Amino acid sequence: MIDPDSDRPAYRQLADKLREDILNGTLPPGAALPSEERIHQEVGLSRNTIRRAIGTLRQEGLVIVDPPRGTFVRMRGPEKLVLLEPGDSATVRVPTPAQRRQYEVPEGVPALIVERADGRLDVYPADLTRIQSSEPPPKKK
Amino acid sequence: MIDPDSDRPAYRQLADKLREDILNGTLPPGAALPSEERIHQEVGLSRNTIRRAIGTLRQEGLVIVDPPRGTFVRMRGPEKLVLLEPGDSATVRVPTPAQRRQYEVPEGVPALIVERADGRLDVYPADLTRIQSSEPPPKKK
DNA sequence: AGAGATTTGTACGTATGTATG
DNA sequence: TCATACATACGTACAAATCTC
Numbered sequence: 245m246i247d248p249d250s251d252r253p254a255y256r257q258l259a260d261k262l263r264e265d266i267l268n269g270t271l272p273p274g275a276a277l278p279s280e281e282r283i284h285q286e287v288g289l290s291r292n293t294i295r296r297a298i299g300t301l302r303q304e305g306l307v308i309v310d311p312p313r314g315t316f317v318r319m320r321g322p323e324k325l326v327l328l329e330p331g332d333s334a335t336v337r338v339p340t341p342a343q344r345r346q347y348e349v350p351e352g353v354p355a356l357i358v359e360r361a362d363g364r365l366d367v368y369p370a371d372l373t374r375i376q377s378s379e380p381p382p383k384k385k
Numbered sequence: 386m387i388d389p390d391s392d393r394p395a396y397r398q399l400a401d402k403l404r405e406d407i408l409n410g411t412l413p414p415g416a417a418l419p420s421e422e423r424i425h426q427e428v429g430l431s432r433n434t435i436r437r438a439i440g441t442l443r444q445e446g447l448v449i450v451d452p453p454r455g456t457f458v459r460m461r462g463p464e465k466l467v468l469l470e471p472g473d474s475a476t477v478r479v480p481t482p483a484q485r486r487q488y489e490v491p492e493g494v495p496a497l498i499v500e501r502a503d504g505r506l507d508v509y510p511a512d513l514t515r516i517q518s519s520e521p522p523p524k525k526k
Numbered sequence: 527a528g529a530g531a532t533t534t535g536t537a538c539g540t541a542t543g544t545a546t547g
Numbered sequence: 548t549c550a551t552a553c554a555t556a557c558g559t560a561c562a563a564a565t566c567t568c
Binding site for chain 1: 444469470472475476477493495497515516519
């Protein structure tokens with residue numbers, strides 16, 4: 245399954261395999277991934293290497309880890325709709341610890357920061373939002 | 386400098402210290418970070434732990450790594466303005482390897498994916514973009 | 527041209543801590 | 548109480564690319 249002679253590093257090969265299992269439904273949302281020790285027994289890689297593969301899936305938002313219960317395919321709720329009104333602007337940041345504390349964004353999740361026309365800031369977990377331009381305001385002509 | 390008895394893990398303490406040096410200008414854009422070996426001699430942490438700290442700064446978009454030349458404070462060009470027209474919508478994703486290759490998004494950087502009203506997809510590195518509604522901002526003053 | 531040093535990347539093994547069930 | 552499972556952290560080794568002498 246994992247080819248040590250491949251140009252592709254072992255941890256990426258493992259991440260690819262798990263990602264495919266998630267995206268094709270073999271590991272459905274909410275399902276537990278095999279434990280690190282279990283994967284070690286199955287594929288022979290060291291725990292460090294396995295953790296690295298799972299770490300990339302965490303970055304991609306595909307799994308969440310709930311220690312020490314296990315690692316689970318992420319349940320993705322419906323996307324939250326964020327309307328961008330004229331005069332608003334938005335940026336995406338991987339928040340620093342200070343920003344995370346300030347806006348209560350979960351660790352590792354990019355934050356969508358909307359600067360409203362009136363100066364207020366709205367912050368959302370970027371991977372569960374859909375951004376749309378507001379409808380053009382009614383204009384009398 | 387690093388307190389092994391702190392609740393805060395050593396790798397986070399180191400990341401905090403380097404982040405502060407970057408944000409306050411001690412390490413200006415383009416500057417090389419000390420090598421992993423150099424940091425090891427300075428703070429005593431293992432290379433693994435140092436790499437983990439630097440890895441979090443990579444996720445935050447603060448540094449780029451150009452092996453084996455070194456690790457450098459990221460030069461951030463001006464933000465690219467992305468206009469969201471009525472009928473467009475946008476999402477943020479950490480791209481899978483396939484998407485990164487397709488759209489040439491740097492590793493570890495979230496991607497802003499804009500679905501245009503006509504069905505086209507535009508993809509940008511999310512941390513160097515500013516999103517605005519296409520409607521002109523209301524006049525102030 | 528070649529040899530050696532430097533620096534990051536990958537991968538292994540080991541140990542200990544902490545929270546859950 | 549005990550086993551399970553993830554988190555942190557140490558050490559080691561080798562590879563690959565770049566730079567210098």
